[in-house]
Amino acid sequence: MSIRMKFLLSYAAMLVVPLLLILITAILLTIVYHGDVQSLESAYGSKFDGMEERDTRDLIKHTFMQNKELLTDPVFLNDLSADMLKKNTYIYIRADHKALYASDDFLLKKGLIDSLPDFKQAGTHNEPYREKYNNDSYQIAQFDLLSKDAEPVSIFLVSKIDPLVQFVRTFFPILFLSTVVVLLLTHTLLTTYMSRRIIRPLLELRKAARMVTDGDLDFKVEIRGKDELGQLGMAFEEMRSRLQASIQVQQQYENNRKELITNISHDLKTPITAIKGYVDGILEGVADSPEKTEKYMRTIAAKAGEMDHLIDELFLYSKLDMQKLPFSFESVPIFPFLNDWADELKVELEKQKVDLQIDMDGGEAAKVAVDRDSFKRVLGNIIQNSLKYMDKPNKKITVSTRIENHALTLAIGDNGPGVPSEAAEHIFERFYRAEQSRNTKTGGSGLGLAIAKQIIVEHGGGIYADSQEGEGMVIRIVLPIEEEALVHAENDTDRRR
Structure with a gap:
């Protein structure tokens, strides 16, 4: 019921109820003093x-x-x-x-x-x-x-x-007092009702508006109902909730910006310090032989390359974060694509004496919409992350796939040191490094897995990590399979079984 209708009904009741009570009282008084109402006219004609x-x-x-x-x-x-x-x-x-x-x-x-x-x-x-x-x-x-x-x-x-006349004559004082009490109660109840249903919600909204004006958003508007005030209360609460979420996101962005500046400063300062040291060594004559000079120059070139790589990754991550990196998606038969990538990877890993184990089975028909270059960057970043922290004599990387629930799951694992289980969910955050990896030996920008996550998200998929400290890590990429290709892929899998 709308507020307009409530006002109309309440004020009509305030008007009609007293009028009815007054009319009834007048009729009762007429009966008391003139007997039956029907004999009223004849009573006026009496000689008395x-x-x-x-x-x-x-x-x-x-x-x-x-x-x-x-x-x-x-x-x-x-x-x-x-x-x-x-x-x-x-x-x-x-x-x-x-x-x-x-x-x-x-x-x-x-x-x-x-x-x-x-x-x-x-x-x-x-x-x-x-x-x-x-x-x-x-x-x-x-x-x-x-x-x-x-x-x-x-x-x-x-x-x-007349029984009615007798009753009225006997109980007239009680009837009169009852009429007054009913009249007072009617106005009191109607006023209370209007106060609760209209005045109080308005006061609550005014209080909430003042709190928002003062910057206090940590509250909840408790106004329920299907009328205009209830709808206004729900709209105000939604506005407050969205405003609070927006401010929190803005604050998180500000915190991330400060953290980003801090991490960039930290990661750029290390190679710059090294470059300054080697340049000073050359200028001060420490590199007193052609061999030392060449060594210093090569070191300076390597550190400059690290800085250039870091800046490139920062630029790439920034474009991904602002969703300004263009993607060229195409329907790719995923298993031939992964087999070609695995063949190239095997050659590279053999040079580094890393054993590659592949277990990919899903048929030729499964297709996934990917940007080839970006997806290869994701796979490369994951492999580089695994190689960076390898600490066992027999290094091993495993690649496996499975099709389940209309999606392709690609798992890339290693037998490296792993990270604590509570840290696994944070490795896709920018500049995050598990504590044991913060050393000059591994280096790295700390953006590789963050970039990988951004790209996979843009592909409509997800990326997750499972790890136990000392036993290695498995990173899983989940991508949706195109519907038409999914049926053929499942049929191929059934035939192979």
């Missing part, structure tokens, strides 16, 4: 119009006391009875236990007159009392007087009481 009930009774009492002949005047009695019947009141006159007059045969037929009290004393007026007869309630007023013949006469005014 404008008189209270007590005044009417007093008039009747004094009329008969001053003119006792009227007790036996049928014309006057009929007129008086007709007026009283308009007020639902009957007249019954009794003299010496005999009926002198009755407004209607209704009274004579009813056993109610048998229970009427006896004559008490001339000139007395008994206060009205209630009598119940045949499930009906009656109000009876008694007037005692003496006739002109000194006979005891009792005049009774018998009024049939």
